[in-house]
Amino acid sequence: MCGVIGLLLKDPALEPELGSMLVPMLGALGERGPDSSGIAVYADGDPFTSGLSVGTETPTTSSGEAVTRVSLGSDRDVDWRAVAADLESRCRSSVDVRWFTTGAVLRSASEARHIVEILRTAWPDIRVLGVGRSVSVVKDTGRPEETCRRYGIAGWRGYMAVAHTRMATESAVTVLHSHPFVPAPDLCVVHNGSFSNYASVRRRLLADGVVFDSDNDSEVAARLLAGRLGAGDDLAEATRWVMKEMDGFFTLVIGTGDAMSVVRDAFACKPAVVAETGAYVAVASEYRALAELPGIGGARVFEPQPEEVYTWTR
């Protein structure tokens, strides 16, 4: 099994409630994925007020320059204060680091690439979980509700979230093997199911120079999707490539900076339920994850049809 979640808010007034809407969804799908979880929150500003800020200054942006967020995680214990101090000493402009016990999200106006390079060489235990202008990503092993508590997810705000509860079948239970996979800036992919031909597709992508973070089957679909989007496909076209190239069972929920998509395999072997109101669109593996959403009684609830790409834009 595994649980997939997508939540796109149409009503900006709900944005402060995104985290509190999300936590019961992860809790309800904890039985489908008790071994690890991941949450990607898209926000225009900072998604969180919690977390210990170990940077000293808020990054300032010069004209037209956007802040880049870099989400970090590790399967080892990391001294995040030392990481923050190191980055501060080596970067020209300020870096804001929020530390969440087992992961961190940092912000920088201009030096995201430089920071990623510093981390790669000086802090090999730390891995970049995702980069983007809008997205902050946390992943951790253990029960999803425990991860939500540890990261204070209930207090996070934003306009969209993509999340996952994992019951591993194809690869190890680690932070790096957890979903969502963020193969390109602000592109998040979560998967319920399994791909049978992922090793051969992975070999082909490796030969094309694609870099992988793990040997997870879902990451192959995510990298394939990112490659097609990078080649100029729109999301629906890129998703059709995944259906064409990848054999297996899947419900995929995909987040981009301003849209959310869901797609199921030809046999609809893995479940998905959509609830849509005037205020939000929510996707989850099971209805019980949607049952506590506000106004669910009046929502249009339906199952996505197999091989049809559903996309909702902010």
Added chain:
Amino acid sequence: MDTLSCEVLGTRGLNQRLASLAAPASVLVTDPGGRHNLAVGIIDEISITVEGNAGYFLGGLCGDGSGRGPEIVVNGFVGWSVGENLMGGLIRVRGSASQSAGSSARGGLIVIEGDASLRAGISLKGGTIAIAGDAGAMSGFMAQAGTILIGGDAGHGLGDSLYEAAIYVAGTIASLGADAVIEEMTDDDVLAVKWLVEQTGFDHIEPDGVTKVVSARRLYHFSSHNHGAY
């Protein structure tokens, strides 16, 4: 009528309470919240009304081999495998049902007033499923015995690898599955559909206007000669 709250009792607590009741008890089950495995394994002819939407396996394994069992009404929709392996009794879903409705049911009647998703009646073994609306792809897959009535349209691959179950469709059929064939309606078929329309109240269905789908029996027993047809 007694009221039992799923939130208060939990799934196991609710099922234990339901199992302890004897006919002609009548209970209202509240706060289902999409929970799985509600009202499963109930043998006695009690009346259960579920107020809200239920999850997977609602009413599964209910009833006994004699055909008796509880009467369950869901005022909402249900998830996968409603009435899975049902032995007897009645399940009426006021809304729609997700995948595999009535899978492997040996007896009893499952009435779905909305639509049923993919693989309705998969491996049906003698039970009866009546769907007012549409049925999803691959419905009736490998159904061995029993009856499926579809008041709306049937999706692709209807009746794939059927054995001896009969499928009646009032609307259109997107495509037939391997070894499924349309057969002429007999007078007995019309009577069977008429009886089901009476039982379900699906009076939008004209008993003599439905299409009957059964096994062509070409693939009934495996033969390597037929390997291209599977």
